[in-house]
Amino acid sequence: MAITTTFNYSPNFKDKKISKKSIKFLIFHYTGMKSEKKAIRRLTDFQSQVASHYLIKASGDIVVFVPDLYIAWHAGVSFWKGKSFLNKNSIGIEISNPGHECGYKKFTQKQIKSVLKLTKYLIKKYNIKSKFILGHSDISPDRKKD
Numbered sequence: 001m002a003i004t005t006t007f008n009y010s011p012n013f014k015d016k017k018i019s020k021k022s023i024k025f026l027i028f029h030y031t032g033m034k035s036e037k038k039a040i041r042r043l044t045d046f047q048s049q050v051a052s053h054y055l056i057k058a059s060g061d062i063v064v065f066v067p068d069l070y071i072a073w074h075a076g077v078s079f080w081k082g083k084s085f086l087n088k089n090s091i092g093i094e095i096s097n098p099g100h101e102c103g104y105k106k107f108t109q110k111q112i113k114s115v116l117k118l119t120k121y122l123i124k125k126y127n128i129k130s131k132f133i134l135g136h137s138d139i140s141p142d143r144k145k146d
Contacts, residue, residue: 003114004061010044012051014071018088023068023126025090026119027075029136030146031055032099039096049073052092054118060110062118068126078139080132086139091122100145 029052031039036057042048043055043065052074055063066072074092078085095115097105107115122128136146 003117005064006061007064008040008044010051010065010072011046012043012049012073013066014073014087016071017069018071020069020126022089023091024083024128025080025086025132025134026122026128027078027086027090027092027134027136027139028115028146029074029092029094030097030099030104031094032097032102032146034098034102036096039094043094050076052094054092055094056096056111056114056118058096058108058111060108060114062114068122075136075139076143080134080139091126093118097146 033039033042040055040063043051051065051072053064053066053068053072055065057063068091071087072092073087075086075090080086083089095107095111097107119133
């Protein structure tokens with residue numbers, strides 16, 4: 001399966017570059033919006049003040065919003081095993097899905113294949129341990145279900 005990767009940069013990130021060694025976590029989210037188009041618009045809208053590094057579309061295609069070594073605004077107020085504000089140490093991956101409040105759907109097989117391929121690549125590139133691959137609900141259980 002060929003995966004198409006496109007770039008649609010978001011303004012919602014901290015403009016100071018971080019070191020490769022500081023990346024410790026992968027955090028998965030679902031978009032939680034009624035349409036993929038609206039999710040992309042929100043993730044690239046300055047006023048939303050939210051963005052992930054990647055989005056996996058229903059087609060399996062990958063959109064890059066923020067380069068890996070910049071802090072994307074995806075985790076918000078977050079905690080995990082004594083660490084807080086995980087944006088500064090993580091890569092955020094959104095998976096297109098309306099979510100629990102907008103008619104949750106099963107992820108497509110193409111999305112799953114893309115998630116696995118991207119995850120394997122990022123684990124290898126940043127030496128991420130499996131115990132630090134999390135869902136947004138792990139790091140913000142009072143705010144998120146994804």
